[in-house]
Amino acid sequence: MKRLAVLVCLLALLVWAGVPAGAQEDSTSTQTSTTTTKKTTKKSAASSSKIDINSATKDELEALPGIGPATSQKIIEGRPYRAKSELLKRKIVSANEYEKIKSEIVAHRASTKTK
Numbered sequence: 001m002k003r004l005a006v007l008v009c010l011l012a013l014l015v016w017a018g019v020p021a022g023a024q025e026d027s028t029s030t031q032t033s034t035t036t037t038k039k040t041t042k043k044s045a046a047s048s049s050k051i052d053i054n055s056a057t058k059d060e061l062e063a064l065p066g067i068g069p070a071t072s073q074k075i076i077e078g079r080p081y082r083a084k085s086e087l088l089k090r091k092i093v094s095a096n097e098y099e100k101i102k103s104e105i106v107a108h109r110a111s112t113k114t115k
Helices: 002-048 058-062 069-077 095-101
Strands: none
Touching: 058 069
16 A cells, blocks of 8 residues: 555656646747747748839839939839849849849739639
8 A cells, every 4th residue: 555655656746747848848849939930920021121123113213222213214114024133134223233232122023814
């Protein structure tokens, strides 16, 4: 009977000691998940703050470093673009201008609707 009581106490102690360890494990995985979500959110926020050269207004384009009224008008007239590098390939902007703006622009393709 005494052995059974000791065994039950040891089992209870092991179970009690194991609960916080399991809770910590869940907490750690939750923290990792939250960190991943924050990184994803930052990444999408960064990409959404970029200016789409296929849909930006003249004023939005002129807000880019080194882009004035004439260049912004050339960008608008050259639409659509498949890639932002086409600004350089088509000689719409100089290499220096492109280096200044390439991290701030994107060229989203227009969605095609099928009937």
